[in-house]
Amino acid sequence: MATAEDLTKPTDTDAKIVVKEINRVFHLKKSGTEPAREFVALKDINLEVRKGEFLVLVGPSGCGKSTLLDILAGLAFPTSGAVYIDGKKVTGPALDRGIVLQGYALFPWRTVRRNIEFGLEIKKVPKRERKPISDHFISLVGLDGFGDRFPHELSGGMKQRVAIARALAYDPDVLLMDEPFAAVDAQTRESLQDELLRIWEATGKTIVFVTHSIEEATFLGDRVAVMTPNPGTLREIVKIDLPRPRRNSDTRSSAEFGWIRHKIWSLLQNAPIEARTRVNALPVADAISPSAAL
Amino acid sequence: MTTSNNDSPWSRSSWLDRSSILLFFAVWELAPRAGGLLETFLAPPSAVLKTLWVLLQNGELYGHVTVSLGRASAGFAVAALIAIPLGFLLGGNFKSFERVVNPVLRFLGQVNPFSLFPLFVMLFGISEISKVAMIFWVCIWPILFNTITGVKGIDPLLVRSARSMGIRTPTLFFKVILPAASPGIFTGLKMGSGTAFFMLIAAEMIGASRGLGWLVWNAQINFQIPQLFAATVVISVLGLILNSLLELLERHLLGWRVAANNN
Numbered sequence: 001m002a003t004a005e006d007l008t009k010p011t012d013t014d015a016k017i018v019v020k021e022i023n024r025v026f027h028l029k030k031s032g033t034e035p036a037r038e039f040v041a042l043k044d045i046n047l048e049v050r051k052g053e054f055l056v057l058v059g060p061s062g063c064g065k066s067t068l069l070d071i072l073a074g075l076a077f078p079t080s081g082a083v084y085i086d087g088k089k090v091t092g093p094a095l096d097r098g099i100v101l102q103g104y105a106l107f108p109w110r111t112v113r114r115n116i117e118f119g120l121e122i123k124k125v126p127k128r129e130r131k132p133i134s135d136h137f138i139s140l141v142g143l144d145g146f147g148d149r150f151p152h153e154l155s156g157g158m159k160q161r162v163a164i165a166r167a168l169a170y171d172p173d174v175l176l177m178d179e180p181f182a183a184v185d186a187q188t189r190e191s192l193q194d195e196l197l198r199i200w201e202a203t204g205k206t207i208v209f210v211t212h213s214i215e216e217a218t219f220l221g222d223r224v225a226v227m228t229p230n231p232g233t234l235r236e237i238v239k240i241d242l243p244r245p246r247r248n249s250d251t252r253s254s255a256e257f258g259w260i261r262h263k264i265w266s267l268l269q270n271a272p273i274e275a276r277t278r279v280n281a282l283p284v285a286d287a288i289s290p291s292a293a294l
Numbered sequence: 295m296t297t298s299n300n301d302s303p304w305s306r307s308s309w310l311d312r313s314s315i316l317l318f319f320a321v322w323e324l325a326p327r328a329g330g331l332l333e334t335f336l337a338p339p340s341a342v343l344k345t346l347w348v349l350l351q352n353g354e355l356y357g358h359v360t361v362s363l364g365r366a367s368a369g370f371a372v373a374a375l376i377a378i379p380l381g382f383l384l385g386g387n388f389k390s391f392e393r394v395v396n397p398v399l400r401f402l403g404q405v406n407p408f409s410l411f412p413l414f415v416m417l418f419g420i421s422e423i424s425k426v427a428m429i430f431w432v433c434i435w436p437i438l439f440n441t442i443t444g445v446k447g448i449d450p451l452l453v454r455s456a457r458s459m460g461i462r463t464p465t466l467f468f469k470v471i472l473p474a475a476s477p478g479i480f481t482g483l484k485m486g487s488g489t490a491f492f493m494l495i496a497a498e499m500i501g502a503s504r505g506l507g508w509l510v511w512n513a514q515i516n517f518q519i520p521q522l523f524a525a526t527v528v529i530s531v532l533g534l535i536l537n538s539l540l541e542l543l544e545r546h547l548l549g550w551r552v553a554a555n556n557n
Contacts, residue, residue, distance in 0.1 A: 073458050074458075074460075075454065075457060075458055092460065093457055093458045093459065093460045094460040095459055095460055097458070098458075098459075099455065099458040099459075101451055101454070101455060103449075103451045105449070105451040105452055105454065105455035107452060107470070107473070107474075108550055108551070109473045109474075109476075109548075109550045109551070110550075118456070118459070118469075119459045121469070122459050122460070122461050122465065122469075150550045152550070170459070
């Protein structure tokens, strides 16, 4: 039996991130003919992420994966339960976590360099120390020579590289990524995936990556947490043993890759009865088919 | 920013662009010589320049220009100082309140400043304040409305992304909200300064004893046609200078925006 004390303290001290008994309930107001009701976005989520691990959250839209990421970032709060990072309870956003959003969210009035230095300015790093750091990260994401360009002068893929560099520059231990490659074309997406794995291998960050693409999840993750909607639950965590370093050119063509991808796909199809009855009403197969968004 | 050959001030196409204004001055110079009504009511540029020279030499022009610019900038500055913070409050912190008061503000913004001038005169007399109040009235609305629009239009992703770094609210304001809203604010300032200058001349024609508007009005009363034209030319040139100064400032402050729009 778990006592109240057990529930408020993380169990595994080696874990970087511990998600304990998270529930998130939204109270929907009455609108038109719809009566006021409660919407359970997340139900009983328990999850541990090891230091240096690449964990992917995958699931169809509405399964609460972005809500969970927001809670990890400290931008949203659970109705009950808590998140611990290095054993400390998350009470709000902080510079120990970097976040990369789908829409780049670059500051259009700042050059690439000044965008990357934004977090350093908040951290009050002196100006002369900022330049070598931004130089390093400009070069890490392959944007040498673009430091003085403005975001509107860059392609979508380049903007996302800047967003990644900005999140890395203030040296957070954890990188939280919310469908970061959803807005770029398929080819750019693959090269950004390769790039991200290279950067992850070089920096040793702990990454939590949200996607609705099964392909992307399989290719990137050490483990893939499969989530199902109505209510948002963690269905299963799939361990991915594909050898590293992985590169799009060869990893994707392996038989194991296809097998794991299929396994995740069937997990998403065979949601538990309770969820399935409601899910079937939605075009869920479209939302989560392995080829969606690829 | 690159300058191509075509943009050089001495290129062929540039002369073509200017041919219309040269032709305009030529016709203007020659037309009064045809005699008749034109001779009475139209002063040729040569006579206008002569009058300008006299007004410059006796220091009269300088006095009128400084008085006019002083009134315009006073009204404009007070309007900006009130409208910008108010716009941030209405567009950012009190959005639902803004929705309630918006119709009233729109109505007030449409009130014709000329019809209010007698009211200002009753309240403040024929003093500097009544003219400054009129400038204030015409400036505050475009600045207020454009600031509200600018603040409302800020991409919430930018705020979210800054918040995720644990930014404090004052820093968020100066590093994100203010620069993100600045294109809207600047549009308001530009519109405001344009109408300020416009209204100033009118206000000075109605009740003043100095200033460029008074100079026009006085010339008309005394039938000093060259002086009337001289004052008009000064007003146009001042307007042009004011406009290009603002454009220069915009390019300097909001270069990223200008370039982004041209793409």
